[in-house]
Amino acid sequence: MSKVEDLExxxxxxxxxxxxETEFExxxxxxxxxxFHEEKTIDKKATKAMVGFILGLVGIxxxxxxxIGVPVTxxxxxxxxxxxxxxxxxxxxxxxxxxxVFLVVTLINSFLGVLMTSTLYY
Numbered sequence: 175m176s177k178v179e180d181l182e183x184x185x186x187x188x189x190x191x192x193x194x195e196t197e198f199e200x201x202x203x204x205x206x207x208x209x210f211h212e213e214k215t216i217d218k219k220a221t222k223a224m225v226g227f228i229l230g231l232v233g234i235x236x237x238x239x240x241x242i243g244v245p246v247t248x249x250x251x252x253x254x255x256x257x258x259x260x261x262x263x264x265x266x267x268x269x270x271x272x273x274x275v276f277l278v279v280t281l282i283n284s285f286l287g288v289l290m291t292s293t294l295y296y
C-alpha cells in the first residue's frame with residue numbers, strides 16, 4: 175500500500191469512530207515517517223562491477239587449473255564490462271584487466287599442458 179492509501183484508510187477509521195484523534199495522529203506519524211514505502215534503489219551495475227572485480231581476483235589463483243580459470247575469467251570479463259558505467263567504475267576496470275590478463279595466462283597454461291602431455295607420450 176502507498177502512503178496515501180494508508181492515510182485514507184486511517185482517516186476512514188477515525189471518521190467512523192474506530193480510532194480516536196490521538197491514535198489517528200500517532201498512526202499518521204508512523205505512516206509519514208516509515209521508510210518502508212520508499213523505494214530503495216540498488217545500483218545493479220555497481221554490483222556487477224564488484225562481482226567482476228572479485229572474479230578478477232579469483233582468476234589470479236584459478237589460472238593454475240584451466241578448467242576453473244577459463245570460466246572464472248570469462249565471467250569476470252562479462253561482469254566487469256557490464257559494470258563499467260557504474261559508481262564502481264575503477265573496480266570494474268581493474269576486474270576487466272585482471273580477467274583479461276589471467277584468461278591469457280590460463281590459455282597459455284592450458285596450451286603448455288597439452289603440449290607437454292603430448293610430447294611426454296611420444
